[in-house]
Amino acid sequence: xxxxxxxxxxxxxxxxxxxxxxxxxxxxxxxxxxxxxxxxxxxxxxxxxxxxxxxxxxxxxxxxxxx
Amino acid sequence: xxxxxxxxxxxxxxxxxxxxxxxxxxxxxxxxxxxxxxxxxxxxxxxxxxxxxxxxxxxxxxxxxxx
DNA sequence: GCAATATGTAAAAAGTATTTGACATATTAC
DNA sequence: GTAATATGTCAAATACTTTTTACATATTGC
Numbered sequence: 641x642x643x644x645x646x647x648x649x650x651x652x653x654x655x656x657x658x659x660x661x662x663x664x665x666x667x668x669x670x671x672x673x674x675x676x677x678x679x680x681x682x683x684x685x686x687x688x689x690x691x692x693x694x695x696x697x698x699x700x701x702x703x704x705x706x707x
Numbered sequence: 708x709x710x711x712x713x714x715x716x717x718x719x720x721x722x723x724x725x726x727x728x729x730x731x732x733x734x735x736x737x738x739x740x741x742x743x744x745x746x747x748x749x750x751x752x753x754x755x756x757x758x759x760x761x762x763x764x765x766x767x768x769x770x771x772x773x774x
Numbered sequence: 775g776c777a778a779t780a781t782g783t784a785a786a787a788a789g790t791a792t793t794t795g796a797c798a799t800a801t802t803a804c
Numbered sequence: 805g806t807a808a809t810a811t812g813t814c815a816a817a818t819a820c821t822t823t824t825t826a827c828a829t830a831t832t833g834c
Contacts, residue, residue: 739812781828
């Protein structure tokens, strides 16, 4: 699973900290997800896509086999 | 978080068992998710939406506050 | 260069998702 | 109405996500 979080976040000119706050998670969680340490829960995937004005299906790229 | 899995699955006339097999999970997992016992991981949400020929954003309804 | 802000990372603890195996009830087909 | 198929549920074990606290490095503005 890959994602466009960093790209869209930078377009919006907000920090990991600000995005984390909008999603009610910690900065470390956003950082880990941007760096593909693990996948977010489905609920967090929705919060992230809402905060970044996009859709879960656009924000995440599911590649079939895990990476 | 709610979802339309049961509805779409029945439209496709497949059992929980068959859907589970398509998604590489157990029947119990599909059953639990249909009955809102817990949310799937993001990867499973993608597999379910692909197996049901739809999108994650269409298959799941994120209601902001948890239920 | 210095201060402030932003990002990367790590370990322990708590919470959540999934599997396995098993049993019970419901539904359908004949 | 009996057999077969489908669904609901439970408990224990394993794996994964998130928080907290803390420190290190990078980037930016002045």
